[in-house]
Amino acid sequence: MDNIILIIGKVKFPITLDPSVWIFDDRKQDLHSYFHTKDEKNNPLEEYTKSISKHWDREIVEGAVFPPTLKSEKKFLKEKLLTGTFCIGFEPFLKNAEIQEDAEYLVIETRDSEVKIPIAEANELVLGFSKDGKPLTEDGPIHIYFGDGSNFEDPIKFVKAFRVE
Numbered sequence: 001m002d003n004i005i006l007i008i009g010k011v012k013f014p015i016t017l018d019p020s021v022w023i024f025d026d027r028k029q030d031l032h033s034y035f036h037t038k039d040e041k042n043n044p045l046e047e048y049t050k051s052i053s054k055h056w057d058r059e060i061v062e063g064a065v066f067p068p069t070l071k072s073e074k075k076f077l078k079e080k081l082l083t084g085t086f087c088i089g090f091e092p093f094l095k096n097a098e099i100q101e102d103a104e105y106l107v108i109e110t111r112d113s114e115v116k117i118p119i120a121e122a123n124e125l126v127l128g129f130s131k132d133g134k135p136l137t138e139d140g141p142i143h144i145y146f147g148d149g150s151n152f153e154d155p156i157k158f159v160k161a162f163r164v165e
Helices: 019-024 031-037 044-062 068-085 089-095
Strands: 006-008 015-017 086-089 106-108 114-116 126-131 143-145 157-163
Touching: 006 089, 019 086, 019 126, 031 086, 031 126, 044 068
Parallel strands: 006 157
Antiparallel strands: 006 015, 086 126, 106 114, 106 157, 126 143
């Protein structure tokens, strides 16, 4: 139960977060490259078009059968999951909790203290949940980074809950 984090307070739906399952979430990103590629706005339609084009080009050149390189690509992706350092944005979780209109702050409850930030900044938070392929068991279950990366070297650790006030 130490790995479970709650979003409570002025929300329509209190939410329970389990960072151990985020490794399977398609929204996860590599933490090291997150703050460097954040400025590049991703257009989902453009990404989809590029993906389909790449697949189409591959079929034209190599045929419709799966080439031997597909196995090595899968192996590479599996290796990346086992050794990567990952994060996920906090905004979708806040959106699903449906914050009440009169809420002003998000209080991050840690083992030793509380950190209070405005709701507008809370939407930009990034939650780190894996380092070198392993969950953050010693000082986790998550590390919290500000959206601008200003606390990248010293994230908020030992998070227990999020309280909307």
